[in-house]
Amino acid sequence: MSNAFEQFRNHVIQNSLVAGGDRVLLAVSGGKDSMAMLLMMQKLKDEIGFETGLFHLNHLTRGTESDADALFVEKTAYNMGLFCRVYTLDVNSLRPGGVSFEEFARDTRYRLLSETAEQHGFNKIATAHNSDDNCETVLMRLFSGTGLRGLRGIPASRGKIISPMLSCSAVEIYEYLEHNSFSWREDASNSEDLYRRNFIRNRVFPVINERFPDAQSAINNLSRVSIEQVNLIDDTLEAAYPGYIRVMGDSVVISHPGLD
Secondary structure, three states, X not given: OOOHHHHHHHHHHHOOOOOOOOEEEEEOXXXXXXXXXXXXXXXXXHHHOOEEEEEEEEOOOOOHHHHHHHHHHHHHHHHHOOEEEEEEOOHHHHOOOOOOHHHHHHHHHHHHHHHHHHHHOOOEEEOOXXXXXXXXXXXXXXXXOOOOOHHHOOOOEEOOEEOOOOOOOHHHHHHHHHHOOOOOOOXXXXXXXXXXXXXXXXXXXXXXXXXXXXXXXXXXXXXXXXXXXXXXXXXXXXXXXXXXXEEEOOEEEEOOHHHO
């Protein structure tokens, strides 16, 4: 079995995702990825010297299953002696017209995460995106239209938001939880193809992997190379035009009097 924790630890340390004295709010759904993140962060926090707390958003989309997820997260936090904030929100009924459920749920979750972190003194927010999620993100952006910046995928850090699980695959996460006998909740909606990410995961990747077994590794490598290339371009532009560079989505704007 691959050493998922060591991969996780190296990723966190190499990217300086947490430091001594940090208070990290973990976005925990109760699924495999977020429960593995919780277990790994608990193992790492004594070494580095940071604190953790849990956040969960009950979208009320799966009836009693959604309620059971929330209760599972609350009980886990209680048993570990951790701060826990659970929101219950009928996201679908609040969603404005013309906005997808995926987009509105994501924006709502990040807004509530930010508010909770601010109210309770957490300076970092951790999400449980893994390397498979990164591949799916790159493909979705590629199919929707993107440039070099979009090919970077999910960043290891963005402001106060960190993604400590990006070095671990879904299979490695599953093996880690099984090896440590740590429980999680299964979300039956993950098998549905209604949402774009699920369609990529359930329908597109199996076809790709059948013909190209190393596709996910290649896509993650493309993501890493894109990050290096964008950093090189940004550093070069900043050196040439210090203070005149603005990044706007996939575009870089150079506002310099000499270029008018």
